[in-house]
Amino acid sequence: MGHRFRTSVILAAVVLFVVVAPLFGQAPAGKNWAPPKTPWGDPDLQGIYTSDDLMDTPIERPVEFGNRLYFTEKELQEAAAKLERRAKADLEQYVNPNAGVTTGPPSNWGERAKRPPRQTSLIVDPPDGRMPPLTPEGQKRLDASESRQTALTPQRPPASWEDYDRYIRCISRGVAGTMLSSAYDNGTQILQAPGYVTLVHEKLHEARVIPLNKPHAGPNIRNYLGDSRGHW
Numbered sequence: 001m002g003h004r005f006r007t008s009v010i011l012a013a014v015v016l017f018v019v020v021a022p023l024f025g026q027a028p029a030g031k032n033w034a035p036p037k038t039p040w041g042d043p044d045l046q047g048i049y050t051s052d053d054l055m056d057t058p059i060e061r062p063v064e065f066g067n068r069l070y071f072t073e074k075e076l077q078e079a080a081a082k083l084e085r086r087a088k089a090d091l092e093q094y095v096n097p098n099a100g101v102t103t104g105p106p107s108n109w110g111e112r113a114k115r116p117p118r119q120t121s122l123i124v125d126p127p128d129g130r131m132p133p134l135t136p137e138g139q140k141r142l143d144a145s146e147s148r149q150t151a152l153t154p155q156r157p158p159a160s161w162e163d164y165d166r167y168i169r170c171i172s173r174g175v176a177g178t179m180l181s182s183a184y185d186n187g188t189q190i191l192q193a194p195g196y197v198t199l200v201h202e203k204l205h206e207a208r209v210i211p212l213n214k215p216h217a218g219p220n221i222r223n224y225l226g227d228s229r230g231h232w
Contacts (some may be wrong), residue, residue, distance in 0.1 A: 005203040005224055014106075019223050020051075021057045029200070031217075038192055040194045042090060042111075042192065042194075042232060043189045043232065044192065045187070045191055045192065045197065045217055046190050046191060046192050048187060048188070048189045048190075049187070049188050049189075050115050050187050050188070051181035051186045051188075051189070052111055052112065052114065052181065052186050053113045053114060053115050053116075053117055053180050053183075054113070054122065055077065055111070055112070055113050055181045055183070055186070056113060056117070056200075057117045057119060057120045057121065057122055057181075058121055058122070059123060059131070059180070060121055060123060060129060060130050060131050061120050061122065061123065061129025061130060062119030062120070062121075065120045065121075065129070065130055066128065067127045067129075067204060069119060069121075069124060069127075069129065069157070070118050070119060070120065070121060070201060071116070071117075071118055071119075076116050076118065079116030079117075080115070080116050083112065083113055083114070083115075085118060086112055087112065089102070090112070098202075099206050110183055110184055111183065111184045111186065112186075122180075133223065136162075154195050166224065167204075171204075171206065171224065172206060172224035172225065173201075173203065173204060173206070174224065174225070175226050178201040178203070178204075178206055178208070178225070179201075180198075181201065184203075185201075185203035186202065187201075187202035188200065188201050188202065189202075195211060195213070195214070196209060196210065196212060197213055197230055198210065204227060206224075208225040208228065210228045210229065210230045210232065211229055211230070212223070212229070212230045212232065213229075213230075213231055213232075215229075217231060
């Protein structure tokens with residue numbers, strides 16, 4: 001139950017972002033505005049969305065913010081200035097002679113937020129934005145998952161391919177992983193067909209097909225992205 005609750009909290013925050021993010025920067029709808037529909041009459045959610053703007057937003061709220069969900073205008077201005085400095089640095093043709101030497105790619109290869117996020121954390125409930133304590137069973141599952149390797153390192157050579165998690169083997173990031181932002185590949189495309197909604201995730205190119213108003217698969221069929229069903 002602890003693992004499920006932890007995942008539910010994360011997904012609640014992500015769903016809030018997916019619904020609200022496309023609305024940023026749009027003018028208020030007029031009184032006669034009607035939500036778009038597909039040719040077969042379903043609400044039209046199709047489009048390409050990104051969570052790039054939440055790349056620097058932690059899941060849990062830093063303790064110093066307490067119950068404050070939003071940044072102040074001054075803090076937002078400072079964050080916007082920081083993003084602008086990053087963007088200018090990415091345009092540099094040559095490496096700064098005083099920059100540290102690393103084996104990583106140049107900064108302009110990565111993806112950046114375009115706007116500073118207003119939220120101090122992805123979790124909005126509880127009010128302090130902190131993850132509730134796990135149950136003993138939930139903690140046991142978390143410890144087991146964190147013991148698996150997530151990188152190729154000479155310090156921890158694998159005994160077999162099973163020592164690596166599904167992400168490093170490019171199989172799946174799971175439901176929560178596909179929707180949370182990372183350093184790159186944060187795009188999600190929503191496609192619709194009669195009776196189905198599909199979420200195509202940029203990273204690992206996973207497609208989560210959600211049947212509408214249909215029964216669940218049998219208990220012997222398990223998918224990396226779950227067994228979701230949708231209803232209008």
